[in-house]
Amino acid sequence: MAKKKTISESSNSKKAKNDTCVGVVGSGSFATAIVKMLVENCKTVHWCVRSEFVKGAIELRGHNPTYLTAVNFNLKNLKLTTDINELVSACDVVVLATPSIYLSDTMDKMTCEYKDKIFVSAIKGIIPKVNDVVAHYLKEEFQIGFRNQAVIAGPCHAEEVAMERLSYLTVATVEDDTSDKLVEIFNSDFIKVNSSKDILGNEYSAILKNIFAIGAGIASGLGYGDNFTAVFVSNAIREMETFLEAIYEAPRDVNESAYLGDLLVTAYSLFSRNRNLGNLIGKGYTVKSAIQSMNMVAEGYYAADSIYKTAKQKNLELPIIDTIYAILYEGKNAEKQFKKLTAKLN
Numbered sequence: 001m002a003k004k005k006t007i008s009e010s011s012n013s014k015k016a017k018n019d020t021c022v023g024v025v026g027s028g029s030f031a032t033a034i035v036k037m038l039v040e041n042c043k044t045v046h047w048c049v050r051s052e053f054v055k056g057a058i059e060l061r062g063h064n065p066t067y068l069t070a071v072n073f074n075l076k077n078l079k080l081t082t083d084i085n086e087l088v089s090a091c092d093v094v095v096l097a098t099p100s101i102y103l104s105d106t107m108d109k110m111t112c113e114y115k116d117k118i119f120v121s122a123i124k125g126i127i128p129k130v131n132d133v134v135a136h137y138l139k140e141e142f143q144i145g146f147r148n149q150a151v152i153a154g155p156c157h158a159e160e161v162a163m164e165r166l167s168y169l170t171v172a173t174v175e176d177d178t179s180d181k182l183v184e185i186f187n188s189d190f191i192k193v194n195s196s197k198d199i200l201g202n203e204y205s206a207i208l209k210n211i212f213a214i215g216a217g218i219a220s221g222l223g224y225g226d227n228f229t230a231v232f233v234s235n236a237i238r239e240m241e242t243f244l245e246a247i248y249e250a251p252r253d254v255n256e257s258a259y260l261g262d263l264l265v266t267a268y269s270l271f272s273r274n275r276n277l278g279n280l281i282g283k284g285y286t287v288k289s290a291i292q293s294m295n296m297v298a299e300g301y302y303a304a305d306s307i308y309k310t311a312k313q314k315n316l317e318l319p320i321i322d323t324i325y326a327i328l329y330e331g332k333n334a335e336k337q338f339k340k341l342t343a344k345l346n
Contacts, residue, residue: 024045031095038186048083062074099125120151151173155257212320217272
C-alpha cells in the first residue's frame with residue numbers, strides 16, 4: 001500500500017497566507033483552476049500565460065478571457081508574465097500545466113538557473129518531442145531528477161474547481177518535505193490533498209484514463225448503455241494495472257482515488273473533453289473532424305499512439321487500448337471495433 005496522507009480539515013480562513021514562491025505555466029482550463037487553488041493559500045502566485053493578449057485581458061478584467069471565465073482573481077495576488085524565465089527565476093515551485101503537445105516549445109525557452117526548483121507536472125499526456133512522459137522528459141532533457149519533481153493527479157475537473165465543489169488531488173513526490181509543502185499550498189476548503197510516492201504510476205494512470213475515457217465516449221455515442229459502460233470501466237482499471245506493473249512496479253493500489261477515482265470521473269463526466277471526443281466519434285464524426293470541433297486539447301488522442309506501441313513492445317494484452325488505437329489511428333469503423341470488443345470484456 002502506497003504511503004498516503006490526507007488533510008481532512010482546512011483552516012485557511014484563520015491562518016496567514018503561505019510565503020512559498022509558486023508559479024503556474026499555462027493558461028488553459030486546468031492551469032486556471034490550479035491558480036485558483038493556489039491563491040487560496042499563497043500570498044502571491046506567479047502565472048506565465050501564453051500571450052500578451054491573455055495577460056492583458058486578465059489584468060484588465062480579472063479573469064481568463066477563454067477558460068473558466070467565471071473565476072475572478074484579485075490581481076493583487078497575481079504576478080502575470082509571458083516569460084517563463086521570469087517566472088522560474090522568481091519561484092521555488094513551478095507547476096507545469098500546458099497541454100503536453102506544447103510543453104517542449106515552452107521549456108525550450110528556459111535559459112535561467114533552475115537546478116534547485118521543484119517542478120510539478122499537472123500535464124496528463126505524452127510529450128511528442130520525446131514520445132515519453134513528463135517525468136522522463138524533465139530528467140533526460142533538463143537533468144531535473146525525481147527528487148525535484150512532483151506529479152498532480154485527480155479526480156479534479158477544472159470546471160468543478162471553478163465552482164468550488166469539493167475535489168481531491170493526489171500529489172506524488174519522493175521527498176517528504178516537498179510533499180508537505182505541496183499539500184499545504186494546495187489544500188483548502190474545497191480541495192483535499194493526498195500524498196503518494198508513486199510518481200510514474202500516477203503520471204501514467206492520468207494518461208491512461210484519458211484514453212479509456214475516449215472509449216467510454218465512443219460507447220455512449222454508439223448507443224451503449226450504463227451496463228456496458230460499467231463493464232468497460234471495470235476492464236479498463238484492470239488494463240491500467242497490467243500496464244503500470246509492466247512499466248514500473250511499485251507499492252500501489254489502483255483502487256485509490258488517483259487511479260480508479262480519476263478514471264471514473266473522466267469516463268463518466270460530461271466535463272471530460274476526452275469522453276466528449278469519443279462521443280463525437282461514436283456518433284459518426286471522423287476523428288479529424290471531432291478533434292477540430294473541440295476548443296480544448298483531448299490528451300488521450302495523442303497518448304493513445306505511444307501507449308499502444310509501448311504495450312506492444314512489452315507484449316501486453318490490452319484489448320481496450322488496441323480497440324481505441326485501431327479507431328483513432330488505423331481508421332477502423334468504431335461500431336465494428338466495439339462489437340468485437342464486447343466479446344473480450346468480462
